[in-house]
Amino acid sequence: MPNGELMAGRVAVIAGGGGEIGGAIARRYSAEGASVVVCDISQEKADLVAGEIVAAGGKAVGLKVDVSSEEDCGNAGRFAVQTFGKITDLVNASATLSPDGNVETLSVAAWRNALDVNFTGVFLMCKYVLGHIRAAGGGSVVNIASSHGHFGLPGRSAYCSTKAALMHFTRVLAIDYGPHNIRANTISPGPIDTARSLRRFGTRENSNKVRGRGQVLGRTGTVEEVAAAAVFLASNEASFITGTDLLVDGGQTAFKGTALADIHQSAT
Ligand SMILES: NC(=O)c1ccc[n+]([C@@H]2O[C@H](COP(=O)([O-])OP(=O)(O)OC[C@H]3O[C@@H](n4cnc5c(N)ncnc54)[C@H](O)[C@@H]3O)[C@@H](O)[C@H]2O)c1
Numbered sequence: 001m002p003n004g005e006l007m008a009g010r011v012a013v014i015a016g017g018g019g020e021i022g023g024a025i026a027r028r029y030s031a032e033g034a035s036v037v038v039c040d041i042s043q044e045k046a047d048l049v050a051g052e053i054v055a056a057g058g059k060a061v062g063l064k065v066d067v068s069s070e071e072d073c074g075n076a077g078r079f080a081v082q083t084f085g086k087i088t089d090l091v092n093a094s095a096t097l098s099p100d101g102n103v104e105t106l107s108v109a110a111w112r113n114a115l116d117v118n119f120t121g122v123f124l125m126c127k128y129v130l131g132h133i134r135a136a137g138g139g140s141v142v143n144i145a146s147s148h149g150h151f152g153l154p155g156r157s158a159y160c161s162t163k164a165a166l167m168h169f170t171r172v173l174a175i176d177y178g179p180h181n182i183r184a185n186t187i188s189p190g191p192i193d194t195a196r197s198l199r200r201f202g203t204r205e206n207s208n209k210v211r212g213r214g215q216v217l218g219r220t221g222t223v224e225e226v227a228a229a230a231v232f233l234a235s236n237e238a239s240f241i242t243g244t245d246l247l248v249d250g251g252q253t254a255f256k257g258t259a260l261a262d263i264h265q266s267a268t
Contacts, residue, residue, distance in 0.1 A: 012089035023049040023223070024226065026050075031058070037079065040094070073129075087133050090142070119166060146159070170184050186245045190248065197211065208220050
């Protein structure tokens with residue numbers, strides 16, 4: 001439960017903040033006292049989340065940012081400092097909805113787009129925000145990977161590879177920036193109850209029914225449960241935690257009893 005203090009005085013830039021998980025993280029960071037720049041390729045979605053935060057009494061602004069654009073990422077860093085005076089936190093939660101396919105059927109354009117947004121986009125946001133966090137005396141980076149970075153799925157080479165790469169990128173980020181008092185970690189969510197699942201399962205009810213079977217806890221997770229993990233990693237409660245990955249997957253990765261048919265269907 002938010003106590004309003006875990007992130008007092010902090011300023012967070014949240015890429016993909018107009019999305020379901022990014023939005024939940026933005027709301028929770030704000031509830032814990034942070035000012036938030038909600039960045040998303042959709043200005044409308046960014047403004048919606050920022051508007052909700054302001055209506056709830058927090059400080060937030062929406063900003064259109066395409067994380068695959070170097071110019072947009074540079075602008076995000078400058079805008080956050082101009083607006084709130086500093087940056088202490090970065091969250092990367094953007095991702096494409098990449099199509100399925102094996103190496104023969106997946107288009108080069110779809111492959112490149114997944115890498116550009118899910119992986120290079122994180123590099124670019126870090127490139128243009130970390131200097132500001134260092135200037136503020138330190139802080140935290142939380143990158144949203146996936147349980148599918150831990151195990152593969154048929155037809156999902158682009159998505160799974162970017163998420164595995166993101167974990168290793170973040171370890172090296174932690175090594176490079178530990179001396180600057182900047183901690184960097186990933187969260188690997190398992191199946192979370194979001195609209196992403198609708199394209200594969202039709203309804204949330206069906207998604208929960210089918211995908212819930214793959215977890216030890218017998219259900220899908222909520223965006224608030226991912227946001228709670230992000231706040232923990234960003235806060236001083238995690239002051240000795242860096243370069244790690246936190247699975248928020250209800251035991252999905254630990255549970256090896258899932259039938260292959262279920263794994264085929266559990267893509268996120
Ligand atoms: N939903 C799940 O079950 C689940 C599971 C594991 C990991 N994840 C990861 O969590 C993150 C958030 O997922 P979500 O379920 O909230 O999805 P979502 O689609 O609601 O959020 C993703 C957001 O990224 C934005 N975006 C897309 N391309 C962008 C770009 N080029 N620049 C900036 N923003 C861009 C979208 O507009 C969207 O608002 C993703 O990284 C996803 O891979 C989700």
